[in-house]
Amino acid sequence: MNNIMSKFTRRQFAQLAPGPFLLSLATRGSAAPPPPAAPGAIPTRIVLTWAGDPARTQAVTWRTETAAASPQAQVAKFIADPKFEPSAITVRATVEKDDLGDGKSAAHYAARFQGLEPDTAYCYRVGDAQVWSEWNVFRTASTRLEPFRFLYVGDEQNSIKSLWSRSIRRAYAAAPDARFLVHAGDLVADGYDDRLWGEWSDALAFISATLPSIPVPGNHDLHRPPGSPDAKTSLAAAWPWRRHFVLPSNGPDLDDMPGQSYYLDYQGVRFIALDVNAFSEEGYEVAARKRVTEKELDWLTKVLSDNPNRWTIVVQHQGIYAISSGREYAAMRASLAPLYEKHHVDMVLQGHDHVYARTHKIARDRIVDPSAPGVVYVISVSGPKMYKTQKVNSQYMAKMIEDEQFYQIIDVSPERLALTAYSIDGAVADGFELRKNGTSSTYIDHSSGK
Ligand SMILES: [Fe+2]
Numbered sequence: 001m002n003n004i005m006s007k008f009t010r011r012q013f014a015q016l017a018p019g020p021f022l023l024s025l026a027t028r029g030s031a032a033p034p035p036p037a038a039p040g041a042i043p044t045r046i047v048l049t050w051a052g053d054p055a056r057t058q059a060v061t062w063r064t065e066t067a068a069a070s071p072q073a074q075v076a077k078f079i080a081d082p083k084f085e086p087s088a089i090t091v092r093a094t095v096e097k098d099d100l101g102d103g104k105s106a107a108h109y110a111a112r113f114q115g116l117e118p119d120t121a122y123c124y125r126v127g128d129a130q131v132w133s134e135w136n137v138f139r140t141a142s143t144r145l146e147p148f149r150f151l152y153v154g155d156e157q158n159s160i161k162s163l164w165s166r167s168i169r170r171a172y173a174a175a176p177d178a179r180f181l182v183h184a185g186d187l188v189a190d191g192y193d194d195r196l197w198g199e200w201s202d203a204l205a206f207i208s209a210t211l212p213s214i215p216v217p218g219n220h221d222l223h224r225p226p227g228s229p230d231a232k233t234s235l236a237a238a239w240p241w242r243r244h245f246v247l248p249s250n251g252p253d254l255d256d257m258p259g260q261s262y263y264l265d266y267q268g269v270r271f272i273a274l275d276v277n278a279f280s281e282e283g284y285e286v287a288a289r290k291r292v293t294e295k296e297l298d299w300l301t302k303v304l305s306d307n308p309n310r311w312t313i314v315v316q317h318q319g320i321y322a323i324s325s326g327r328e329y330a331a332m333r334a335s336l337a338p339l340y341e342k343h344h345v346d347m348v349l350q351g352h353d354h355v356y357a358r359t360h361k362i363a364r365d366r367i368v369d370p371s372a373p374g375v376v377y378v379i380s381v382s383g384p385k386m387y388k389t390q391k392v393n394s395q396y397m398a399k400m401i402e403d404e405q406f407y408q409i410i411d412v413s414p415e416r417l418a419l420t421a422y423s424i425d426g427a428v429a430d431g432f433e434l435r436k437n438g439t440s441s442t443y444i445d446h447s448s449g450k
């Protein structure tokens with residue numbers, strides 16, 4: 001940890017961290033056990049994300065019911081020796097307090113760890129110097145193009161604690177070495193409903209504190225309470241989105257929609273989280289949608305054009321090649337698919353249709369030869385809400401499956417990008433891989449087994 005300190009002067013840290021940067025003395029040499037904490041003071045909903053470089057930063061949010069006087073987080077290099085606490089550094093957290101009605105309130109905190117070393121395991125805890133979480137563990141990204149894997153899930157959305165829990169826990173058990181978790185939107189059924197976010201966190205348990213999340217909002221994540229005056233004019237995610245996720249501020253020029261579209265570079269992959277609600281949701285005023293789509297298209301063009309990474313993956317909620325008739329958004333496809341093709345996007349990870357449906361390699365609305373330029377589009381679902389495929393766009397599909405919950409493991413190396421979809425009973429449901437050659441790739445279909 002001294003290495004972290006040596007890379008920053010106190011002034012630099014004051015610029016980087018949300019509050020003063022302090023060496024922790026609080027944990028040294030306390031002889032008596034602390035008094036039991038009041039339940040409302042115990043940190044819950046601990047969620048890792050990135051707001052900056054995954055090789056050198058890590059962000060974390062958490063929540064208490066009773067507002068903490070001095071919210072903070074501590075981080076230390078992970079070592080086997082349990083006497084590591086004196087080496088921990090403390091970062092003060094920001095706080096947002098919310099009135100939940102019925103006499104209930106909550107406080108949400110955010111802390112950012114800066115100046116971390118690449119490819120290094122750290123442990124951290126969150127709290128207020130009196131009441132702490134357990135020490136959780138994360139690992140920073142490498143600055144080299146080393147192979148890694150990650151998890152991708154579609155719509156969590158319904159019966160989240162009861163039935164999504166089994167999906168995400170099976171996924172983590174299948175890939176405990178995954179480096180992060182991509183959520184393709186509709187994380188909850190009603191974005192404004194704090195109780196559903198509690199379910200979401202209960203389902204994840206320690207997984208959200210261990211694997212950073214890369215989320216993109218779906219239509220349900222925008223839902224406001226019935227009768228809200230801005231329900232048809234604002235495409236901003238409901239307030240809990242920003243309480244639970246600290247995300248990069250490198251998105252489109254849309255001040256009222258922070259953390260809804262952004263990009264992250266991780267070991268040779270550019271991940272672009274694109275909020276496509278404005279392209280597809282007809283419940284909003286035309287002017288509001290036009291404003292957002294124009295800004296997003298400008299931004300997306302820049303982010304795709306100026307991209308030194310070997311692979312490019314887009315995460316969005318609504319599908320470019322939807323499988324249900326009411327879910328086809330022609331204007332979205334006309335706007336986005338040509339950009340993805342022109343700039344060699346490799347795959348697009350989506351949700352919204354509550355089925356599994358995966359295309360072959362596509363360009364100009366046709367299946368192309370395996371070695372020709374093109375994009376593979378995946379729709380998946382991890383929650384229990386199921387729709388029937390209406391076989392719209394079925395001519396493009398390598399695989400369509402209804403009435404099962406899924407998770408996906410994606411393996412990345414400089415030469416190969418491979419997606420394997422699993423039914424949550426562990427059976428391989430589908431798969432494909434891309435072998436890179438220059439700016440294009442060769443597509444190998446595993447939809448009928450490897
Ligand atoms: Fe959904």
Ligand SMILES: [Fe+2]
Binds near residue numbers: 186220317351352353
């Ligand atoms: Fe949706």
